[in-house]
Amino acid sequence: MIVLNVLLLVLCSIYPLVDGVGFRGFTFQGLEEPEPLKKDADKDVIEGWIIQPLDHFNYRDNRSWSMRYRENSVFLKKNGPILIMIGGEWEISNGFLQGGLMYEIGSKYGALMYYTEHRYYGKSKPTKDISTENLQYLNVDQALADLAYFIETKKKEKNLEKSTVIVFGGSYAGNMAAWARLKYPHLIQKAHFLEYYEVVTKSLGKYSEKCVEDVKIAFDLVEELLTAQDGPDKLKLYFNLCNVPNVKSPSDLGYLMNTLAEIFAATVQYDNVENGQTKIAALCNNMTAAHLGSPLQRLAHVVSKQDKCLDVNYNNFVKKYRNISWDSPAVQDMSELD
Template structure:
């Protein structure tokens, strides 16, 4: 793929011969000032110095961006609530113009700060946003992007930060209880901290954390299927979607591929530019990615109405009789998703509306861009290197239903690791050196780990539920609650639905799920109890 002249990209292809260590950051720079403006009045943003490698100080240091809101901080020795936006830049977590910010009570981290008399902190993750040791990302410079290093960043921050309102460091983690809030990958990282650095944070609320990673995470789409059935109160849509997947696979996975029919199928879905079979299979599955977005299940249910709405087949001169479900799904995809799929990455100027899904072209800027402006690259490194993997795939053949093509398998995703990260000066990503999800699970304890003062929450229809403590496939079933661990499986909820409070949802013009609100209130009471016990222990009162 060639990038047309004049194309505007959110990230530029990295062309430096070698990435360099970034210098000391300037809080008065325009990029830093934009973060400060997003944080709003009352919040303070600054840089915190971190080592590139917590095991080797000789590699130098870099600057990590954080913002803190002391609105509810009750004075010297008061608690702190911290969250990291994980694979997102800090602006995604603190910009109140979006209707919510993790610095105030539109979110649970802010609600905890208010309830506990604590400061609310958002700390940007290394290699995301503006917080990176290097200005270019390849297999050599990314060696220091690991969960271990990211966890060490957060621990060092909690133990050593000097807030502008607490010059005497009365609220560092050794002197007062710190609470960690996280959702999705941020929650997964929190579970790492709780397991490997116990005692630094007094308590955790981990929403939709993946604790037992896998290779073929076919449960992702199957959980969506179950949610569709529950919310529609019938199986007509999921059966129609299964019929679509079967029809597609009858051509893409046929013992002998009929290239003419395969090309006609792609044209039928509006894929007018050349696209590989596996990329096409994933392209027409992209509508389901909205399910895990806040309130996104409504988009999928709306699509369902269209898929089952009309029962008219179509006669195609190449394909023959096309089932009504395929006709309806293809029409909905062409109208609502084909042209918007790649604008999700805010890239303009590409003639092919599905350009970003071309995983066979090394010149695709999706692979070629190796700068801070391409967060997908650094996120994919974690999937390939740790490896977090858990690739969302079609259901295995022994399962009767699959709402997406079985052409989407773990090989499809794993193959892209090498596309993103070819060897650089002998350095490679972890899974190319033999690391597997099982390796990571043995290291962390997976589902079997012991936890102390952790609130685990998952949505009933969270696509990532199978990797959580509430997984139906966890040996012995979902983890039960105990004195020091609270486990909540939230009915009729999806991915990290407990992140936003009623106030935040109102700003987003979204209704409150009473099941979520109930768990949020229970969580607040549990956390207040745990923190008050710690404060008594700290003060001796």
């Protein structure tokens, strides 16, 4: 059963996800970026490229590729710190080098600021296609090694060997920030990270403890229906699913539960004020609204789309990624951001 941190446990429950495939794939558009803090902020940011080894751990393999990054050095002072926003499963842009927490720290302490792009995302394409053979180089160890190589190279290039390095990240890149600090402590002095779904639960609870309670009840009811005789059919109706959930498929069940949990994770991650209230407030107001029915019906209200059924078939999700071309539908959403 789901207990205290309901959203955290949903993703680690009895419905395991298939290893190796991220639900966002190549289509995630990235973290919501802060507004620039000054006019003509784009002129402060330059785009650069650094040659990286394709395989950092095979010294017989001399293949290389060009990794993209963006740089803002307008505040740099002698021996100032190096601040790096780590790119995750998205295409980088200028936002975090023009506003937000890292920018404010950089302006205060005379820092050199970077935003690095993760291999296989945006314009950082290490291989000719995304075949299974080539995707063996898409893993966190290689990405962390890219970051370490980037830091070593830039410290020498900028004559900043004594500078403190602080890494920033959100979502998957938040994990990378913590892992990079652990794996390369000689290069990275500081990183901050908290378990994200615990943060989601606390964020909802700050607005309304009743919200957390009703979310827990709703997810418990989803689990109960998945084991009831006619429960999956009811879930299809409640959530406007394209098909009845396949309770014999751990992958389908994992995909379903992830889809439900992502509503809350994304709301907390991208919270801002819309129509006079925060997104968290709007979500919790729906989740605690008695006139919308039971907590399960309230969850269905915030998840389901009236004009389009919700596809939670894992095979359909994977099918999109079987096209190995960089021009495939799986990567088109990223290229359209250019």
